[in-house]
Amino acid sequence: MRYIYCLILCFCPMLVGAQTWEDRSVFGASNPARTLRVLSSTDTSFFAPIIESFLQRQPGLAVEYFVISTAQIDEIFRAEPSEYDVVISSAMDLQLKLVNDGYGLPIANLSVPDWAQWRDSLYAFTSEPATVVVNRSAFPNGDVPRTRQELIQALRARPELFDGRVGTYDVRLSGLGYLFATQDARASESFWRLMEVIGGLNAKLYCCSGEMIEDLETGKLLVAYNVLGSYVDARETVSDQLEVILPSDFPTTMMRTAFVHVDTMLRGDAEAFVRHLVNVQSALPSPETFPLPRLTSNTDASGQSAITLEPALMTYLDPLKRRTFIKEWSDAVIQ
């Protein structure tokens, strides 16, 4: 860990400008020949081991790792694309649109399944299902809901218990939350019924999975819908009371994706970084070297399928479509 220099943004305020990052860290040599700038929505703690193992084979290189929400990644990157070499985000739709708009650099000879890449530019390297996380104490006798329908019934049965203690993404703020919500809405009508029930219980809305999990731990929340289960699993100390549920009616699985900016000055390093991401997850990693869920087959035994990387992801990014969806969602949730 001696190569790691975790710099809080106040250390060098002139580089940061007006931007407020969730986190900003520099890995690698103290006075590097080159610095690879990675814009990401993934918490630094997940990426630190990955970046460290990458830097071991890249002397003279440093990695500057910026963390910010998925929606802001799109905004920041489009405003100043030349500032970043690699973009990593869990919002597959925003990533796909960036590549569709020509920001992605094709990387040759990177062998991944066809469904895990788009235009040889956008590469998926994790498979992370949206989950329901519940506090067991709210469901005595192990009567934990397994489907959205069961969750609806459970919430309706005891509104006094769950009032103000149910959380989900604020789709207006979170790119990932919006992706999960739109895919859920596409898959089943029960999503809207669930949203109406949650709305009726004065749901708390969050920007990020991390905060939702924290509130679950402290007991502020009893149920959180569409949380990244991987974030719960990755916590070193998880309360015994929390249970992560994969809804068995239909799953919504997100793939974290990365692409190299087409105009990067560090083309070789940026390509090597994305290669490293893909390769390290495919090499049966231990949680220490790769703390995120590795890429799994498009359709596993339970028929679980990931959100497909295709141009259709841009559908809900259309402003008219988004306006309509947000309006419907707000009508349901914010009552």
Added chain:
Amino acid sequence: MREAANVSGSLRARLALTLIGGAAGLAVLLFLVVRSYAAQIAQQGQDRILEASVTSILDAAVLRDGLVEVDFPYAAFSILSTDQDDRVFYAIHQDGTLLSGYDTLPQAEQTIGADVVHVSGDMRGSDVRIASASRTLVGADARTLVTVAVAQTQEALQVTLNRISLNVAYFGAGFFVLSVLVASWATSTTIRPLERLTNSITRRGPKDLTPVAQPVPLEMGPLVSSLNNFMARLSASLSQSEDFIAEAAHRVRTPLATVRSHAETTLQRVEREENRQALRSMVRAIDESSRAAGQLLDHAMITFRADHLERESLDLVALVQDLVIRLTPIAEMKDIALTVESDPEVMVAADSILLQNALRNLVDNALKYSPVESEIIIEVKSAPQPHVQVMDEGPGFPPDQIDRLATRFLRGDNATGTIGSGLGLTIAQDVAEAHGGDLQLDNRSEGGACVTFTV
């Protein structure tokens, strides 16, 4: 005698080149036509999908409270997924103002109410195919025109086209190879009658001037009829001159006989030695002319008969013995012995008149050149081939001329002073060749000539 033809170009090569060149041209044409057709079909396929996408977006457009809402289905874009992950662009305009999508997407000329319009264009450095259509939305108090354009890059289309091109190129090449095979077959088939005609004319005997009778293709008809015509004229001209010679010889021979008998009679009556000498020279000259005329007649007869050979089975030994009996008186005048050494019987199928003539010429020659009191051996054998060998004890043939002596009117250098026309050996050779045999001239090691006549 063989004259090299003035050759320029080759029919076979010209035909083959024309056919192969044509095939190559057609193969290239096939490639271009099929490729452009495939490109058209592939483009139509993409256009249909883009059209479906545009239509589904346009159908979702509604005017609600004066606001245009376009809640288009997920499928509008998911049908645009391709193997090559083609990029997708779209634009939704309301009365010419961008509502959503890409403002840089080239806009097609739109006619209201018309069908979907397809154009090709450029979007962010990529070739795209654009489909666009418009629809008028009617609200409570407003009408508004919504235009939807959807564009897609053409990478998958290009991959498909390249694959088709490759396959068509293979087809074209295969087609070309087949064409080359067919062309070479066609060429040799076409040329074959010409070769057959050439062969049949080349194989002909030197005196065969009969018309070409075998069937020939229509196009060679004029050539062959010209050739036949030419040969008929040549044949007529030849036989005319032969006739003329024979007629002349015949006309000359009869008066010569008269002149000779008068000269002989006169010789009996003349006393003075110088006059008798002159008369003897005269008789000798007359004999020489008479013999020449006779041989010319013989030769003309042989030329005629050789073309119409009348073969019959005959015994060569009997023929020779008959000849020897007739010539014995002449031989005895010079004390020459004619000895026949023969197999008991040598049967051949031949023209007896021609054979007699030829053999008489050979024995005559031997008698002429043999010294007094010598022997002429005539050998008749059936093995290895039926042949007659005449051997004398004369001076033999001049070795340097031995190959050419059978040529018409040529006489050996050592024949001066001997009566002869130079036709004897020619006649014998013509007869031998007419029967498929030959005439061989040799000198005997013990001196003298040896002529072998093979039938």
